Amino acid sequence: MHTSTRKWGNQLTNLKINKALVVSLLLSILTILLVTEKSASVAQAQTNNDINLIESKATGIDPKKILFQITLDTSSSIQEIELNYVVESPETNVGGTQIIDAQGKSGYQVFSTELSTNDSSRYIPIGVTITYHWIIKSDTGALLTTEQQTYVFLDGRFDWKKKQSDNIVVFYYGDNQRGTTGIGATKDALESVSDLLQVKVPYKVTVVIWDTERNGEAAQRSRGSTFDAAVSTLGTRVATDLVHIYETRGDYADTTRHEIAHIVTHVAGDGSIGKIPSWLDEGTAVYAQKNTTGRKFALEQAVRQDNLFRPKTEGVGAPNTSETVDAFYGQSHAMVVFMINTWGEQKFSELFSVIKAGSKPDGAFQTVYGIDLDNFYNQYRIYEGLAPIEFQKIEIKSPPKTAATQVPYTIATGTKITSDTKANKENSSMGVSDTSTSEETAANSNSTRALVVGLITVVLALTLGFVSYRLVKR
Missing domain, CATH: 2.60.40.10 (Immunoglobulins)
Incomplete structure (x- = not known):
């Protein structure tokens, strides 16, 4: 019996020791986890609060x-x-x-x-995102x-309103009719000119409308003091997808149609190499208008004076007075009407696509109509009742640049x-x-934390082990 009791006592002692060791081990592991978790939380909090x-x-x-x-x-x-x-x-x-x-x-x-x-080095127009x-x-x-x-840049001097329909956004202030008119005229021009040129504008179009040119003047990019002083700017396509309308006291719906047409002509005729000449661009934009009376009067005077511009050299002397600008627009529109009436809309849209593919205007006319620009111009002169001109052969090294849109x-x-x-x-x-x-900072911080955690863990483990051993001995 004595021997049996002693063996059982040894077993109990061993069990206590094993339990103590297990408890010590578990407490050590728990301590490590708690310290490590606390360290990570503090690091995150320090980073957020810094x-x-x-x-x-x-x-x-x-x-x-x-x-x-x-x-x-x-x-x-x-x-x-x-x-x-x-x-x-x-x-x-x-x-x-x-x-x-x-x-x-x-x-x-x-x-x-x-x-x-x-300013002189940068132009970011009102209405961009x-x-x-x-x-x-x-x-x-x-x-x-x-x-x-995301921020839409608007003129901070005015309290702007917004109207939106499908892929059209109009910003305006004051009379709500401006927003309604802007949406309607934009839709009209997008549909009619897209049908004419057989293209679709693949992005949202934005229109910004001021009430008067005086209020919109600060948003315009200067084209020189002579031009700015002589010509009243009613609207401009200032970016690929953005139009400004500066004056609403007249027929600003037609101004909107005109400028929206430039968005469509850009999609139809401007490529990475080929660019449509400004007379074709402006002529098509006037074609989108409902009223062209003012341009017609200026054209009639230019015809009477036999003062028409030659399409092949257009852009050599840019118009910079109200009379020459109106005559330029009038002739450009008349030549577009002549082309469509003579050869049809299909050929007209094809001309744009050939230019976009990289052809110069003269070569594109040869491809689409079988005549060069000078031959076309003489046919148009005859249509206006003027005698054809015998031109000396000239070489145009690069197509005239489109002046309708400024790079913003x-x-x-x-x-x-x-x-x-x-x-x-x-x-x-x-x-x-x-x-x-x-x-570097993170690495140093992590190394310090690891050292501290390790030391704390060792001390706690030794302390718990010693306490457990003393308890067992008792």
Whole structure:
């Protein structure tokens, strides 16, 4: 019995020791997990709290500039803020970068930078869509990249309204009839000119309407003091998919039809190499109008004076007075009417597609109509009651450039920087897409944490083991 009791006592002692060891091991593992989890949470929280984005916004002050602002609340010093923006276009997006030297500021700060939109080096027209985001760098190596935001650039002097129908967007202010008229005229021109040229505009079209040319003048890109002083600009296609209407006191529906027609002619006739000449572009745009009386009067005077321009050399001397501009539009329209009436709409649309494929206008006329431009011009002169002209052979090295549309997107560098400190913090927030630290800082931080965790784990494991052993001995 004694022997049996002693054996059973040894078994109990061993069981206690085994249990103690298991408990010690489990507690050690749990300690490691808890410490590791706590370390990861703190690292994430430190990264999030290091740079806190309060607000980011863009504001169109007027047609000349956009103010970008970002409000931050930071525990570390901010070294640099980078604004990255892209002017969206259906064909080619163009962007730029603005750098703000944050000068090591911390706490609640408002930083801003102005983007000039209409000067000698850059033209970003009212109505474009701009996407942008910020990259903020702190002195600790923390890096925050904000979510991409979208901003429609509008003239900040007016309270804009918006009408939309299918793939058409119209911005206007004041009388709601402007929006209705803009939608109707745009639809009309898109349908009629697309049918004529047998193409479809594959993207959304935007129209921006001011009430008077005086109010819209600041949104226009200057074409020279002589032209600006002599010619009243009622509307312009300022981008691939964007039209400006500056004057609504007259028949601005026809102005809208005219400018929308330029969007369609661009799709039909402008390729990477081939470009339609401006007389064909403007003539087709006038063809889209309902009323062409003013152009007709100017043309009749030019015919009486035998002062017509030669299509093959059009663009050598651009019209820069109201009389010569009206005569240019009138003759361009009359030649388009003559072509359609003589050879039909099918041949007319084919001319556009041949030019777009890369042919020069003279070669395209040979391909489609079997005559060159001078032969065509003489046929038109006879149609107007004028004698044909014997031309000397000339070689046009490049097709005349289309003057109807100005290239809007030329991006230069340059930044105006302001920074304001706000004492009372406002409760607002905005999402952030990515928060991270630099690789070097992260590596050093992780190594330190690993060493601390390892030491704590060893100490706890030894302590628990010793306590368990003492308990068993008792």
